[in-house]
Amino acid sequence: MPTAVELPKAYRLLNHGPTVLVSSAHGGRRNVMAAAWAMPLDFDPPKVTVVIDRHTLTRELVEASGCFALSLPTRALAAQTLALGTDSGKSMPNKLDVHAVRTFPATKIEAPLVEGCVGWLECRVIAEPQAQQRHDLFLGEVVAAWADERVFSNGRWHFDAAPDALRTLHYVAGGQFFVTGEALDARRHDT
Amino acid sequence: MPTAVELPKAYRLLNHGPTVLVSSAHGGRRNVMAAAWAMPLDFDPPKVTVVIDRHTLTRELVEASGCFALSLPTRALAAQTLALGTDSGKSMPNKLDVHAVRTFPATKIEAPLVEGCVGWLECRVIAEPQAQQRHDLFLGEVVAAWADERVFSNGRWHFDAAPDALRTLHYVAGGQFFVTGEALDARRHDT
Numbered sequence: 001m002p003t004a005v006e007l008p009k010a011y012r013l014l015n016h017g018p019t020v021l022v023s024s025a026h027g028g029r030r031n032v033m034a035a036a037w038a039m040p041l042d043f044d045p046p047k048v049t050v051v052i053d054r055h056t057l058t059r060e061l062v063e064a065s066g067c068f069a070l071s072l073p074t075r076a077l078a079a080q081t082l083a084l085g086t087d088s089g090k091s092m093p094n095k096l097d098v099h100a101v102r103t104f105p106a107t108k109i110e111a112p113l114v115e116g117c118v119g120w121l122e123c124r125v126i127a128e129p130q131a132q133q134r135h136d137l138f139l140g141e142v143v144a145a146w147a148d149e150r151v152f153s154n155g156r157w158h159f160d161a162a163p164d165a166l167r168t169l170h171y172v173a174g175g176q177f178f179v180t181g182e183a184l185d186a187r188r189h190d191t
Numbered sequence: 192m193p194t195a196v197e198l199p200k201a202y203r204l205l206n207h208g209p210t211v212l213v214s215s216a217h218g219g220r221r222n223v224m225a226a227a228w229a230m231p232l233d234f235d236p237p238k239v240t241v242v243i244d245r246h247t248l249t250r251e252l253v254e255a256s257g258c259f260a261l262s263l264p265t266r267a268l269a270a271q272t273l274a275l276g277t278d279s280g281k282s283m284p285n286k287l288d289v290h291a292v293r294t295f296p297a298t299k300i301e302a303p304l305v306e307g308c309v310g311w312l313e314c315r316v317i318a319e320p321q322a323q324q325r326h327d328l329f330l331g332e333v334v335a336a337w338a339d340e341r342v343f344s345n346g347r348w349h350f351d352a353a354p355d356a357l358r359t360l361h362y363v364a365g366g367q368f369f370v371t372g373e374a375l376d377a378r379r380h381d382t
Contacts, residue, residue, distance in 0.1 A: 012363055012364055016208065016227075017208015017210075051233075078375055128325075135232055135319075137240065172203055175378040178371050178373065181371055183368070183369055
């Protein structure tokens with residue numbers, strides 16, 4: 001179940017570089033696409049960046065609505081994540097049904113959040129027209145954040161104490177992901 | 192030993208979201224800082240983004256030289272990476288000596304590359320003054336890329352076949368990293 005993450009710690013959901021699902025909605029249409037190119041941009045207020053290709057339905061919906069959500073998929077959702085990064089909502093209007101994507105409402109934006117994920121960031125676009133037009137680069141302010149408390153609580157990820165199916169993903173290419181691995185405390189790490 | 196990575200596959204060095212070391216040099220001064228906020232921005236020509244705080248020495252050197260390098264540290268370098276993200280080259284002019292950072296020359300830019308890392312991206316700044324000034328966000332074109340062939344060859348990471356000490360890192364907060372974990376092929380993954 002999603003538990004609220006306090007905004008100054010929302011960057012920690014993305015800090016380890018996981019692959020995300022970008023969801024969007026406008027005028028009765030909605031979409032979810034996978035994106036490996038997302039990262040934090042600031043702590044407080046929390047901001048993020050994400051690359052959204054100009055040929056995608058997501059791009060249309062984000063530009064029209066001024067908002068997007070990032071959901072963090074898990075190992076159990078790897079095949080679904082790959083499919084959502086492969087098929088386009090433009091050529092497959094029923095993409096979410098085809099890939100059995102279930103969503104639940106966000107609290108502050110229209111874009112939905114994806115069920116089965118373990119972290120969620122509700123974002124409003126920060127207008128940077130040049131970055132958007134030249135580089136497909138979108139900036140967003142995080143206006144609400146949520147996490148599955150089985151793996152994230154008190155501002156920390158705790159993958160080691162939960163089933164491996166709940167670990168986050170890091171996409172490489174050609175269908176290959178890495179799963180988020182072992183935790184390491186560098187203050188106690190003797191190199 | 193660094194082996195050349197063909198430029199259209201250079202994004203794969205960063206695609207899984209690892210923490211990087213940002214190196215810079217200008218006018219006889221040089222620096223290396225850690226950054227968790229870096230990601231690919233485009234495939235070919237390859238481009239990257241990285242957040243470089245306005246109070247850092249790295250920022251001065253990158254703005255003066257118009258270039259930076261990203262090196263990918265390993266599990267074995269976790270403590271050094273944390274130190275390079277904690278201490279400032281401004282208040283500690285001998286930072287690289289203090290933390291025993293050894294470097295070797297890049298091929299196309301002045302900024303040095305960090306020894307012991309497993310991937311290296313030589314980058315020239317793409318001028319986007321508004322993103323730099325408002326958001327500390329730097330864009331760079333990758334002009335050369337290298338990898339340690341023990342873990343990256345033919346455009347692919349191969350961590351499973353190498354010592355765990357060579358796995359890349361994903362920073363969270365408070366000295367805690369995750370190590371890049373198990374590889375997963377979603378085309379063959381039965382969820």
